[in-house]
Amino acid sequence: MDTLRAIDRYQTMKTPDAARGPGRDRDRSDVPSRETLRRVRARDPEALAALFEYGFDRIYGLAARMLGNREQAQDVIQEVFLRVHRSAHRLDAEREPLPWLRQITVNLCRDLWRSAGARGDRQTVSLDEHADLGATLPSDAAPTDAAVLATERERLVQHALGELPPQLREVVLLRDYETLEHDQIAALVGASGAAVRKRYSRALARLSELLEGELR
């Protein structure tokens, strides 16, 4: 079982480009049907399971990248699904639920940042802390040079993301990791489109500095 799990992870790491970058989550084949969403409103277990399968990996990935910490990401996702369950009766069955899930996730990540900021905690994470977020090599698979390099590269990028101020980090992740348009991001973070563009540009400029040498 562990081996299978490890292979699954390895396959995830080696996910072809089609699943990365723009359009990563635009495969709409698993979007719950209206009928399923209506049953979610009634908290039908089967419909809830469909919604879970549809949303979990997407928002877990977003939370993990935003927070750079697996444990915090789990806490956030648990809270997301708790809130979804509590307010399932308000779900709009006519609309795709991902934006709703994403909004809750982003809000909770922001709460976490603000809490950490208010307590004087660091809002960035060290390389070691998010080492588990990169493409993890299976322990019983023979790592290739390319895989090792890819893992190391992910670590460096995640570290650089962790060094960005939260406002910049969320914008660059929503734009390039979640592949949202600026107006969608603006609505999500409650800022103007111009502000989002500015943040995005600053985020990329800062990332470029942080990853200097890695980007050549």
Added chain:
Amino acid sequence: MNDDVRDNLTPVQQRARDTVRGLSRPVADVEFRARLRTEFTTGTIQGGRVLRPPRSVWRRTAMPTLAVAAALALLMVVTNRRPGPVPLGGGGPGTVTVDGQTVPANRPEALARLLHPGARVTLSDDAELDLHYPGVMVWRLEPGTTAVLPPAPGRWYGKALECRLEKGELGLRTGPGFPGARLAIVTAEGRAIVTGTLVSVYRDDAVTCVCVVEGAVVMETASGEVLGNIEAGRRRVLFRDGSEPLHDAIAPPHQAHLQAFDGACGNVFGP
């Protein structure tokens, strides 16, 4: 034109963007995923350990500041008030009428119940009355006087005071709590503006006379014309018929009378 084109990124920014786009999607712990799925579908899900959002900066800083300011303002209001007039003792067989109620001048406890800032006080021709505004000033109302009493000056605000002398004579000795206050003694002929001194104001049907034993008093006519200061040892007499005001030395007997009043006040305020 899509956002990619509009972003107008530099080559370096494009490489940074591509790096983020190339990130893999982290995989959740399988056990966590399975447990959460079960809890979610069965309705047994509990909250994560997500930290509660902190109170906003407004609530963390401005609200306590406002609360402290409000408490201070309340404290100022509460502590601003000073006690009103207290009779030091009446004199003579006559009576004192306070807001229409008449009591013997030699019954200070009865007077104390009637006196208050703004009270209209009339002394019969055979009564006199000394009033103490604790720590602030002592008034002497001579026989036959009718006056409207001033409030006590506030500790922090409300320091502009006014009293009205309709007829008779008032003596005033300011005390250690008076500085900063400004008291206008108003008659039909004018206003004597006192900021801390020993003074008496006399009024009858024909004149208003202001005698200053100590300090200085600014004198104004009823129409607001400033007549200048009255220095220590001097008096100014305003005539009701509009005659030229008189400005000369206080008559020696009256000076002696006021100094005796000053001596009595010294006992009230202490050394």
